Amino acid sequence: MAAACRCRPAVGIKTSESSRVWWCVVVGIKASELYFNVLNQQLRIFQQWR
16 A cells, blocks of 8 residues: 555645545455455355355
């Protein structure tokens, strides 16, 4: 998260605001992808076990 803040351009409040929103969206998408990958793995293991 600190790296994302460092990459954020520090040019005016508007730019940093929009890029912070963009970073939140990107991080959220990555987190949900990871979550669903784990969920799918668990589902596959459960179906095999049954």
